[in-house]
Amino acid sequence: MATGRTHRPATRSRGIPEATVARLPLYLRALTALSERSVPTVSSEELAAAAGVNSAKLRKDFSYLGSYGTRGVGYDVEYLVYQISRELGLTQDWPVVIVGIGNLGAALANYGGFASRGFRVAALIDADPALTGKAVAGIPVQHTDDLEKIIQDNGVSIGVIATPAGAAQQVCDRLVAAGVTSILNFAPTVLNVPDGVDVRKVDLSIELQILAFHEQRKAGEEAAAAAGRPAAAAAAVRKQSADQGPDGDVPAVMPA
Amino acid sequence: MATGRTHRPATRSRGIPEATVARLPLYLRALTALSERSVPTVSSEELAAAAGVNSAKLRKDFSYLGSYGTRGVGYDVEYLVYQISRELGLTQDWPVVIVGIGNLGAALANYGGFASRGFRVAALIDADPALTGKAVAGIPVQHTDDLEKIIQDNGVSIGVIATPAGAAQQVCDRLVAAGVTSILNFAPTVLNVPDGVDVRKVDLSIELQILAFHEQRKAGEEAAAAAGRPAAAAAAVRKQSADQGPDGDVPAVMPA
DNA sequence: AGATGTGAACACTTTCACAGCC
């Protein structure tokens, strides 16, 4: 047996559901766009549409954060941006290292979405000596040998793994040993980590396979319909939302 | 009353839960690895460990597919590989187009995980004329002008969008108009699609933000613990699994 | 009037625990 803890501590006030946490970044993005257009307030209906969820869900989500809206009016955009940023921990600076500077690593290094939030790419690391010293996205690539020192010198607690599958677990172990406690894994492998370390996984091939499943089903239903069958559950409601899994989604959250 | 008219058509045999579908690719990957090592059978316990889930969940998942195991023995690896592949629709060939050949698009084009399953990159498409004709991963890049023709000539039903956010909706509209019914979106935007079209979203920045949330919480709990508080819900069980949301996760499934 | 915030109903997912078969 693993977690010997009894029930579930409840924790009321701080207990923001995982599904809600997974949607906060979506709301934040929509709100940031409104903020840039200098929109002062939004209703749950409008914001929900912009974020691609339904308004009841959005209101419920916000209710876990507190009562930040005004009845009859809506939400103050700037205020909400601040509250959500704070809740997500984006008001502080998160130095991040990216390990594995292939096409994907380079794409991540260049990705603007990182810097625009509290994330700062503190270092790029690769095992290929030929890359060492070369700059990608204006940041010099450093060699894997120095991984531990880089982590410690920069106080890095979040690591991104974009190496081939074969190297991922080894890199992961070193990151964890050096003090990293959150890992975003792009390698198609299950990572084993000790308790207290979070892993989130992004897997391109898995997403495509899920699409293929639904695609196949559509084709089947089409054929059935054409053949005169009522196609009862045919368009069986497909999900909206944003997790694809809290573990979701689409990406998945792995154990701690 | 005869033919299940009442509630939810039930569809018994075909009703595979979304959460289960999201995990099938994980099982498939673990099984493929076993198959390559010529392992003939596995128990739910072993396979679950390899896939990073717990065994009860795995057995439940498989129970939706049918009774493919042998009590007292386990599952036949080859047979399961076949059954899951078939269920996911991977026994057929899925031509895919990738639109937006920047670093990310190139990374996707080079990604081995596609070809290894039923996916075939039928074409790479980019709006930059300077790229047209250049080969990436051995596949020539074609110009956006020819998008519709490419889709139709190749019978493409799955499209991958790796363009900047600003271009994503427009590309999406053209893909859908040309006949694409499943889209994997890497651009940080909410895509609007008509009924019957599936969108899955992979968002790098969202995943990092979710990690930051947990990371912040850990830091807080640490401080609290150091200050002598029991830190009750501290290690509040973190999720395992694979969706990160079906929607989830992770990535998310959008409406149809 | 108009929109938020939320209890309660509903739906989906996970886990338990054991009957059933090899």
Place this chain on the structure above:
DNA sequence: GGCTGTGAAAGTGTTCACATCT
């Protein structure tokens, strides 16, 4: 004996619908 397959229980997430407040 060992391991699968599955009802039933528990837990999580979503939706409804309306009381509540501006």
